[in-house]
Amino acid sequence: MRKQMVAGNWKMNLTLQEAIDLAEQIASRLKDSTEASTPIVLCPPAGYLQAVSSITKEIRGLYTGAQNCHQEVSGAYTGEISVAMIQSCGAEYVILGHSERRAYFHEDNILLSKKVKRALAQGLKVIFCCGETLPERESEKHFDLVKQQLQEGLFHLSEEEMSLITIAYEPVWAIGTGVTATKEQAQEMHAFIRSLLREIYANSVADNCSILYGGSCNPKNAKELFEQEDVDGGLIGGASLKAEDFLAIIHSL
Ligand code: PGA
Numbered sequence: 416m417r418k419q420m421v422a423g424n425w426k427m428n429l430t431l432q433e434a435i436d437l438a439e440q441i442a443s444r445l446k447d448s449t450e451a452s453t454p455i456v457l458c459p460p461a462g463y464l465q466a467v468s469s470i471t472k473e474i475r476g477l478y479t480g481a482q483n484c485h486q487e488v489s490g491a492y493t494g495e496i497s498v499a500m501i502q503s504c505g506a507e508y509v510i511l512g513h514s515e516r517r518a519y520f521h522e523d524n525i526l527l528s529k530k531v532k533r534a535l536a537q538g539l540k541v542i543f544c545c546g547e548t549l550p551e552r553e554s555e556k557h558f559d560l561v562k563q564q565l566q567e568g569l570f571h572l573s574e575e576e577m578s579l580i581t582i583a584y585e586p587v588w589a590i591g592t593g594v595t596a597t598k599e600q601a602q603e604m605h606a607f608i609r610s611l612l613r614e615i616y617a618n619s620v621a622d623n624c625s626i627l628y629g630g631s632c633n634p635k636n637a638k639e640l641f642e643q644e645d646v647d648g649g650l651i652g653g654a655s656l657k658a659e660d661f662l663a664i665i666h667s668l
Contacts, residue, residue, distance in 0.1 A: 416623070417622060417623045417624060417625050417647055418452055418453060418454060418625050418647065419453050419625070419641070419647050419648045419668045420453065420454045420455070420456070420581060420625050420627060420647060420648040421455050421456075421627075421648045421649050421650075421651065421661075421664060421665045421668065422454075422455070422456035422457075422458060422480060422508070422510070422542055422581075422583075422627065422648075422649075422650050422651065422655075423455075423456070423457050423458060423651050423652075423655025423656075423661055424458045424482060424510060424513070424629075424650060424651065424652050424655060425437075425457070425458060425459045425460065425482075425655060425656060426460075426482070426515070426652060427460060428460075428656055429459070429460070429463075429656065431462070431463055431466060434459050434460070434463045434466065434467060435463075435466050435467070435470070437656065437658055438457055438459070438466075438467045438470040438471065439470055440658035441455075441457065441477070441658050441661060441662065442470050442471060442473065442474045442477060444658065444662050445474055445476070445477055445662070445665070446474055452476075453476060453668065454476055454477075454478055455476060455477050455478070455665055456477075456478045456479070456480045456508050456542070457471055457477070457478070457479055457480070457655075458479070458480040458481065458482050458508070458510055459479070460482070461481060461482070461483075461496045461501075464479055464481060464501060464504035464505065464506045465504040465505060467479050468504055468505030468506050469505065471505075472505055478506075478507050478508055479504075479505060479506040479507065479508070480506055480507065480508030480509055480510060480540075480542065481496065481501040481506050481508070481509045481510070481539075482509075482510050482513070483496065483509070483510070483511070483513075483516060483530075484496055484497065484498050484501055484509045484511070484530060484533070484534055484539070485497050485498075485530070485533075486526065486529035486530045486532075486533045487533070488533070488537075498533055498534050498537040498539050499537060501539060502537065502538070502539060506539075507539065507540055508539065508540045508541070508542060509534050509539050509540075509541055509542070510541075510542045510544065510583075510650070511527055511530050511531055511534065511541055511542070511543050511544070512527045512531075512543050512544040512545060512564070512568055513544045513585070514544060514546060514585060514587045514590060515590075518587075524563065524564055524566075524567030524568045525567060527543075527567075527568040528567060528568050528569070528571055531543060531568065531569060531572070531580075532571070532572070532576075535572070535576050535579055535580075540579050540580075540581070541579065541580050541581070542580075542581045542582075542583055542627070542650065543568060543569055543580055543581070543582055543583065544582075544583045544584075544585050544629070544650070545561050545564040545565055545568070545582065545583070545584060545585070545608075546561065546564075546584055546585040546586045546587055546590075546629075546630070547560045547561060547586055547587065547588075548587045548588060549587070549588035552586065552588065557586075557604070558604075558607055561584070561604065561607070561608065562607075562611060565582070565608065565611055566611075569582075570615050574616050574617060574620055577612075577616055577620050577624070578620060578623065578624075580624065581624070581625045581626075581627060582608060582624060582625070582626045582627070583626075583627040583628070583629045583650040584601070584604050584605055584608060584626060584627070584628055584629070585628075585629035585630050585650060586600075586604075586630050587630075588630075589629075589630025589631050590629065590630045590631070590652065591631070591652060591653060592630075592631055593631050594630075594631060595630060595631040595632065595633075595636050595640070596628065596630060596640075598639045598640055598642070598643050598646075601628045601640055601643055601646055602643035602644065602645055602646060605626045605628070605643065605645035605646050606644070606645045608626055608645075609621050609622075609624070609626065609645050612624055625647040625648060626645060626646065626647050627646075627647060627648045627649050627650045628640050628641075628646050628648075628649050628650070629649060629650035629651065629652070631653075632649045632650075632651050632654065632664060633653075633654045633660065633664070634654065634659075634660050634663035634664055634667070637649060637663070637664040637667035638667040641667050641668055648668060649664060651664055
């Protein structure tokens with residue numbers, strides 16, 4: 416059985432104290448109610464990883480993740496963060512391939528494939544994002560585009576490595592816009608992604624891979640999205656910055 420999961424991507428928001436307060440509110444409300452089999456992951460800015468992980472590590476099923484990592488082990492890469500650094504701060508996950516990293520920092524599939532490989536080689540679990548822009552959907556290229564992102568970014572992995580990947584389908588037109596994919600649009604793409612996994616890997620890999628939806632997911636629409644057969648949870652941006660909203664989304668699983 417694949418895991419259901421909710422991850423919060425805090426992006427470049429919050430001061431250190433605000434981040435600690437938010438993590439503490441979430442941790443205290445999740446106490447006793449989380450299951451190790453339903454991971455909840457908080458992804459704060461890099462500078463807060465240690466502070467947040469010192470809170471999440473006290474709660475079963477609650478984890479900390481980074482929003483990016485470098486593809487090299489270490490070295491002269493000013494301003495970057497390595498996998499070992501992330502791990503030394505107590506984080507266990509990393510988001511890779513977010514559309515904001517792709518668009519603003521020119522991260523392409525080839526670079527992302529190296530980041531994924533590095534993260535897994537050193538034992539970090541990966542939440543790998545894919546998703547099309549509005550023009551790509553309007554010109555009906557969305558399936559091809561997502562296929563290419565996965566083929567070039569992920570499908571070099573072995574079956575064993577693939578089992579450590581969570582995929583997040585995040586249509587770019589839905590991120591931070593208040594426009595959510597319909598439950599039918601989400602299900603259609605998630606089923607497509609799972610069918611791609613089935614073509615390349617064993618059925619068990621496809622069946623067990625958690626595929627999250629991301630893009631203006633909120634307490635009102637989370638339930639109907641999460642009820643779709645191939646939607647296994649969410650990657651949440653804006654709504655993860657308010658404990659009440661994030662908890663309501665978690666409870667929609
Ligand atoms: P959003 O962001 O929930 O604010 O749309 C989602 C994301 O970027 O992961």
